[in-house]
Amino acid sequence: MSRLFAAEWSRLFSRRVTLVTLVLIGGLLAVLTFGFTLTRSTPTPDEIESAKVNAASAAEVWDSNVDRCGKVQSGLENAEPNEHFPRGCDYGSRPTPESMLQYGFSFHRQWPSLFYTAAIVLAVAGFVLGASFVGVEWSSGGMANLLLWAPRRGAVLGAKLLAACAGVGLISLVYLTLWTAAFMAVAAGNGTVSQMTGGEFGSLVLTGVRVVLLAVAGTALGFAIASLGRHTSTALGVGMAYLLIYELGALILFGVIQTVDYSQHYRLSSYISAWLTKGFTFDTDAACSGCVPAAGFSGSWQQGGLVIAAVVALLVMAAFVSMHRRDAR
Incomplete structure (x- = not known):
């Protein structure tokens, strides 16, 4: 063999x-x-700082949505009319400063x-x-x-x-x-x-x-x-x-x-x-x-x-x- x-x-x-x-x-x-x-580009310090601020704001919304979805789907809270949630509370990745820089290659x-x-x-x-x-x-x-x-x-x-x-x-x-x-x-x-x-x-x-x-x-x-x-x-x-x-x-x-x-x-x-x-x-x-x-x-x-x-x-x-x-x- x-x-x-x-x-x-x-x-x-x-x-x-x-x-x-x-x-x-x-x-x-x-x-x-x-x-x-x-397509590679290096962000400037101002762009990085702006991305950090936007990421922090988006992360708060992301955390709130995930927490609300988890409580509703676990039965701890009731959903409001016409309130819908993704399967498995999948809202994607948590926002980061880099994810806010949607240009160039990362x-x-x-x-x-x-x-x-x-x-x-x-x-x-x-x-x-x-x-x-x-x-x-x-x-x-x-x-x-x-x-x-x-x-x-x-x-x-x-x-x-x-x-x-x-x-x-x-x-x-x-x-x-x-x-x-x-x-x-x-x-x-x-x-x-x-x-x-x-x-x-x-x-x-x-x-x-x-x-x-x-x-x-x-x-x-x-x-x-x-x-x-x-x-x-x-x-x-x-x-x-x-x-x-x-x-x-x-x-x-x-x-x-x-x-x-x-x-x-x-x-x-x-x-x-x-x-x-x-x-x-x-x-x-x-x-x-x-x-x-x-x-x-x-x-x-x-x-x-x-x-x-x-x-x-x-x-x-x-x-x-x-x-x-x-x-x-």
Whole structure:
């Protein structure tokens, strides 16, 4: 198994599609970094002082709203007519002086959206790399030749899957590290990095771990679908069909019948959002005085991770079963 893994690991990083993918995502990082460099600006002392005053005022309102919402939803107070509250008393982040400076680039304020962007890039790259890594083996006849040398079907497919996932995991880790360092360097010009607390840096690291794991899941998903269809184009076709027909199509369909929130239960993107953002909430249009509407959907990052893992595990198991039951031609 170790020899198979070493061979597949070497093959993964010698493939042209891997090198092209690395160049593309590296180029994207360079373009985005340059773009954010152009928007970087250092606030003046007067602007900082004004932001502090505005943040203090906004924070008082935020604290009052959260306190009032908590008391009403816990039953300590009654809601006034036409008084409504967000689900979970989620009023967003507490206002800070930096959040009042809504211009230029701020790593402190914008790093979550940067990481979510990286997650999309790496998950798509992983899906393509995983699909092409095994798909080209089936379509070219390389899998049949390999099985003549190593007839253990499960071990062969497992080594390929492990190499693909480990390779994409390493690529994602290195890329995300460079991604973070590049944007921190951009932000260093206006001193926003130093304003992050230890807890915020811890949240950044944990989000980075979730991004890497999502990329690995995307790799396994593409690998499994391509193995089942025995062609790279099968995985790419299934992926595009799912996004265009199911994700977008279901959104339009349920929007027409005015139950958009219902579709969120059955869309993988909802659970991916929950996984990345540590929670997902879809608010309905239904009004509810002093309470949360019964309709709608909300989930934690744990629920999102379990659903993603279940989908990936189901397809990977199907790929291994198919490998054992079908011929290798």
